[in-house]
Amino acid sequence: MRILAVTPISVSDEELARRQDRYDRLAPENVSVRLHPLGTGSEVPRALENxxxxxxxxxAVTAWFKAVDARDADAFLPDCVLDPGVGPGAPVQARPVLGLLRLGTGFLAATGASIGAVARNKAIARELERKLASYGTGPLHEPVSVLGLALAxxxxxxAWSTAVERALQSLTADYVLNACSAVNLAERxxxxxxxxxxxxLALQLAGLLERQRNILAGRAAG
Structure with a gap:
């Protein structure tokens, strides 16, 4: 599966390379992710602070997907756990738009497990809860724990792992979602x-989807 991804904010070349390297390391063999910057225009946020x-x-993400050349892509992906441009009310795009949040929480909710989350700030926590409500996967086990961290x-x-470890001490859900797509988590x-x-998690699920798609295509060809 060839995935065309875009950052949710304006990022430096260094940060774009860091995020691309992360996708390269995490993607299974049958999934490739090509990450693009959202841009530097005045309409593009520099951080998600409010x-x-x-x-x-x-x-901005919705408009980017609408304008991009999709000929070499099987799917689109916003590089953000808040799934901008995904879900009810989002416009139809030239390719399916995968959502990190929708894929991961849908899978975990299907197992019957309870789900919690940690987020960098209150605005991200609010949007996370709003998106989850729109997906109909059920409420979180407990309120999102706000880490109070900066974009840097x-x-x-x-710094991120220390803050998350502290937050986990008071959370009781079976699984806690780290509500940032670009963080390298320390082993616990x-x-x-x-x-x-x-x-x-989302990339592993995309790999499973690609394998299933190939199986179905083989049956149709036979």
């Missing part, structure tokens, strides 16, 4: 909830 930033990201902490593995040795990397 509700206006979140709305601007949704609009996304690339700071140690303690008990408690299972911390979920939404990007890693």
């Amino acid at each position: 509700d206006d930033d979140v709305a601007a990201s949704e609009a 902490d996304i690339a700071d593995d140690a 040795s303690s008990g408690g909830p299972v911390l979920v990397d939404p990007t890693a």
Whole structure:
């Protein structure tokens, strides 16, 4: 499966390369992800710090997918756990639009497990809960735990992992979603909830989908 992805905010060349490397490491053999920057225009947010930033990201990502050349892509993917441009009310695009949040939580909810989440700030936490409600997978087991971190902490593995570990001490869900697509999570040795990397999980599910698609195509050809 060839996935065309775009960042939810304006990012530097260095950050774009870091995120692309992460996709290259996490994608299974039958999935490739080509990540593009959202742009640098005034309509593109530089960070998701408030509700206006979140709305601007949704609009910019949706417009980017509408304008991009999709001939070499099987699917689109917003590089954001808030799934901008995904879900009820989103316009139909030239390719299916996969959502990290929708894929991961749909899978976990189907197992009957309880789900929690940690998010960088309150605006992201609010949008996460709104998107989940729109998907109909059921409410979170408990309110999203807000980490109170800055944009720069996304690339700071140690700072992020320390904040998440602290938050997990008070969470009781079976699985806790790390509500950021671009964070490298540290290995956990303690008990408690299972911390979920939404990007890693979604890419594994995309790989399963691709295998199933190939099986069905083979049957149709036969």
